[in-house]
Amino acid sequence: MSxxxxxxxxxxxxxxxxxxxxxxxxIAPADTPGEQVSVEGRVLDGNGKPVPDAVVEIxxxxxxxxxxxxxxxxxxxxxxxNAEGGFAFSxxxxxxxxxxxxxxxxxxxxxRLMMRGLLKDLVTRMYFPGEDLAADSVLQLVPEPxxxxxxxxxxxxxxxxxxxxxxxxxxxxxxFFDC
Numbered sequence: 001m002s003x004x005x006x007x008x009x010x011x012x013x014x015x016x017x018x019x020x021x022x023x024x025x026x027i028a029p030a031d032t033p034g035e036q037v038s039v040e041g042r043v044l045d046g047n048g049k050p051v052p053d054a055v056v057e058i059x060x061x062x063x064x065x066x067x068x069x070x071x072x073x074x075x076x077x078x079x080x081x082n083a084e085g086g087f088a089f090s091x092x093x094x095x096x097x098x099x100x101x102x103x104x105x106x107x108x109x110x111x112r113l114m115m116r117g118l119l120k121d122l123v124t125r126m127y128f129p130g131e132d133l134a135a136d137s138v139l140q141l142v143p144e145p146x147x148x149x150x151x152x153x154x155x156x157x158x159x160x161x162x163x164x165x166x167x168x169x170x171x172x173x174x175x176f177f178d179c
Contacts, residue, residue, distance in 0.1 A: 027058060027077035027091035034063025034092030037160045039126070039152065042085040043113065046169030050085025054115035056166070058089065060108075065095035093128060099137050106136040113166060123179045126164050127151045142175050149174045 030036065043051040055078060062073040075094075079087040091109075099105040106127055113122040125138065127150050133139055139147060149172055155161035166174045 023080055024077045025079065025089055027060070027075065027089060028073065032062075032073055032092050034095075035160065036090065037093050037128075037162060038088065038090045039109075039162045039164060040086065040088040040155070041152075041164040041166060043081050043087070043115075043166045044085055044168065046167075046173075048167075048170070050081070050083070051115060051168070052081055052083045052085055054081040054085070054087075054113060055079070056081065056087050057112040057114070058091070059110040059112075060091065061094040061097045063092050063095050065097045065104075067097070096131075101137075103137050104135065105138060106131040106133050108136070111166075122168075122176045124166070124174055124176050125150050128162065129154060146175050148172075 028034070028036070041056075043054045043056065045051055058077045058079075059067075060075045061067050062075060066073075067075060073092075077089050077091065079089050081087050094107045094109065096104040096107055108128070109126040111124045111126055113124070127133055127136070127139060129151055133147075133151070139150065142150065149167070152162040152164040155163045165172075168174070
């Protein structure tokens with residue numbers, strides 16, 4: 001007889017507890033230069049059901065396109081999902097950052113998703129609507145029909161609030177990158 005660990009055993013039942021001291025709801029204080037925005041979303045499994053035990057991490061540039069270290073802006077946040085798979089945070093809209101060959105990338109959030117049972121974290125991006133997305137070399141690597149999974153929507157169609165779903169599998173699965 002052979003005993004094999006199941007996925008919940010390999011990561012352990014205390015996944016969220018060990019990260020709680022790092023959680024935040026505000027990446028950028030209100031006095032941080034740049035356009036203040038809020039993002040709310042949900043993490044859904046392949047059946048469209050909420051994932052209540054995920055952790056979403058964000059890393060981003062400041063409003064001028066500088067990453068942490070080039071300014072006082074930290075640019076990092078971690079948010080657990082709630083019972084409905086929801087997460088929410090506030091920050092500033094990042095500036096465009098240089099990519100390969102010096103080409104500018106559209107403003108985006110680098111996103112890392114972790115959860116119990118997921119042995120390798122998932123990495124993706126969230127882009128903002130209304131930006132020059134056609135110039136972004138990373139987004140252009142994604143097949144056109146799937147790009148929409150990486151672009152947030154304006155909540156209620158306008159304003160500084162955005163909504164974005166991370167879907168792990170199935171129809172409209174979010175594009176994840178191998179990093």
